[in-house]
Amino acid sequence: MRVVLAGGGTGGHIEPMLALADALTRRTGAADPAPLVTCLGTARGMETRLVPARGYDLRLIPPVPLPRKPTPDLLRVPGRLHRAVAETRELLTELDADVVVGFGGDVALPAYLAARRAGVPIVVHEQNALPGLANRIGARLAARVAVTVPSTPLRGAEHVGMPLRTAISGxxxxxxxxxxxxxxxxxxxxxxxxxxxxxxxxxxxxxxxxxxxxxxxxxxxxxxxxxxxxxxxxxxxxxxxxxxxxxxxxxxxxxxxxxxxxxxxxxxxxxxxxxxxxxxxxxxxxxxxxxxxxxxxxxxxxxxxxxxxxxxxxxxxxxxxxxxxxxxxxxxxxxxxxxxxxxxxAGTPDADERLADLVLQVAGREVGDR
Known part of the structure; x- marks a missing residue:
């Protein structure tokens, strides 16, 4: 199984992405190898250092920053988004992705739109109590939506908690x-x-x-x-x-x-x-x-x-x-x-495993022992 994770930019997106990657790679079924994980990022994000250091494949796509307020830069967004979606869809086809998991930010929106066009199921994970624009859009396209804070206002939200590295959660x-x-x-x-x-x-x-x-x-x-x-x-x-x-x-x-x-x-x-x-x-x-x-x-x-x-x-x-x-x-x-x-x-130390279960279910794979 091939899983594509989109969570570049800041540590708030990257750390839960990598915690999920670790949880997924620990999973092996009776007949199946562990899922193959590829991370999406941009050349200007912290992921260029953090993802390879953790041993995962990183593919770069053009960033699509979304202005928080109306500015002249807003006019450039459609062109940037079109290019990023096209390149990301090519990557998903090349990788033969079974599921795309997004964590918000500049990388996630092109990934969600490319996955929708390629027919690849989507899982959204929102870290904050108030979701950003990328995840608000992604939630409308997703098969499942996972959140850290129970009251997060996203369509179909399921509370799983924040995936954490095992040095902390354990x-x-x-x-x-x-x-x-x-x-x-x-x-x-x-x-x-x-x-x-x-x-x-x-x-x-x-x-x-x-x-x-x-x-x-x-x-x-x-x-x-x-x-x-x-x-x-x-x-x-x-x-x-x-x-x-x-x-x-x-x-x-x-x-x-x-x-x-x-x-x-x-x-x-x-x-x-x-x-x-x-x-x-x-x-x-x-x-x-x-x-x-x-x-x-x-x-x-x-x-x-x-x-x-x-x-x-x-x-x-x-x-x-x-x-x-x-x-x-x-x-x-x-x-x-x-x-x-x-x-x-109030904590959820097993959030990485809970999110991994959800991702495997969306990808149509049996959820085995943790």
């Missing part, structure tokens, strides 16, 4: 805690706050956490803070001997160990972040990105409503808020345990 935080804290130079027994703002950091999170450093460490709370590789001005003076440490790093290569080291996260609420934290049962204080269409707040709400996280607006995040709201939480083991239990209950 993480046993308690079993890895001692190893993880040793890796980052943290005390093995102190309550631990993890601060991160995505791969590039977040200025408001950096400012508030650094300004609250004294209050946190004075209360016995240690901090692992990923500031972002360009934010070299973000620093905290060394703590006195015997005090709780405050560790600042540029970037976290091992998010699994960061999650295992932490008792609570202070972070944005992008779709992948929310899914990862709930899958591993790590409670969070979510600070939605204050720009865009409000999707980050909606991403966080299911976990917040389940009792596994708290929500604070970016404008309300301050050192005083951290001291009054997070310090009491971090120094209350019972409250942390309850939050973690509710966070885990």
């Amino acid at each position: 993480l046993d935080r308690a079993a890895r805690r001692a190893e993880a804290r040793a890796e980052f130079g943290l005390d093995p027994d102190r309550p631990t706050l993890l601060v991160f703002g995505g791969s590039q950091g977040a200025a408001s999170l950096n400012r508030a956490a650094v300004a609250a450093a004294d209050a946190l460490t004075a209360a016995g709370v240690q901090v692992l803070h990923a500031r972002g590789p360009k934010n070299t001005e973000v620093s905290v003076p060394a703590r006195p001997a015997g005090a709780a440490p405050y560790v600042v790093v540029d970037y976290l290569e091992r998010m699994d160990l960061a999650y295992a080291a932490a008792d609570l996260a202070l972070c944005r609420s992008g779709a992948v972040t929310v899914a990862e934290l709930s899958a591993v049962g790590l409670p969070a204080a979510f600070v939605p990105l204050p720009i865009g269409n409000g999707e980050q707040r909606l991403n966080a709400l299911p976990v917040v409503e389940a009792g596994g996280a708290v929500l604070v607006a970016d404008a309300d995040l301050s050192p005083a808020w951290i001291e009054s709201e997070l310090v009491p939480l971090l120094t209350d083991p019972q409250a942390l345990s309850a939050l973690a239990e509710h966070a885990a209950a």
Whole structure:
């Protein structure tokens, strides 16, 4: 069986695409080999680095960016789309695709339209609570529509969760805690706050956490803070001997160990972040990105409503808020345990397998043992 995955552009599309690819390639039936997976992307996306690194075939098509507002560039979209659809249809024919799975973004729309013209069944996966234009169109053409957030407004939506890499979805935080804290130079027994703002950091999170450093460490709370590789001005003076440490790093290569080291996260609420934290049962204080269409707040709400996280607006995040709201939480083991239990209950660590089942069903293949 041949599966084509369209999810290039940003990590929010690429990571679930690769998690599905991994789940599919783990599947072998009694008489069938594992599905052959090909990923679609563009020359300017992160997929040019991430997809080959994971060992998957990558084919490039012309990007079709869709302007969010009416601009003169909107007039160029039909021509770009026609070219991209034509090239993608040729690829689907060459690959003899049995099913196309799209994750939204610039790559997905040409893939959906090409698959429709070629008679190849379509599966859509939407990561965010508010779908983008490509997936809104794709959902009207698809055989099945899978979503991460149950309330996502797409026709025929089925809640499967966010496909995650197994290093995260299979993480046993308690079993890895001692190893993880040793890796980052943290005390093995102190309550631990993890601060991160995505791969590039977040200025408001950096400012508030650094300004609250004294209050946190004075209360016995240690901090692992990923500031972002360009934010070299973000620093905290060394703590006195015997005090709780405050560790600042540029970037976290091992998010699994960061999650295992932490008792609570202070972070944005992008779709992948929310899914990862709930899958591993790590409670969070979510600070939605204050720009865009409000999707980050909606991403966080299911976990917040389940009792596994708290929500604070970016404008309300301050050192005083951290001291009054997070310090009491971090120094209350019972409250942390309850939050973690509710966070885990909101997670779907097997979303990659659930989506793989759905894709195999659409392709007409028997769903065997996982």
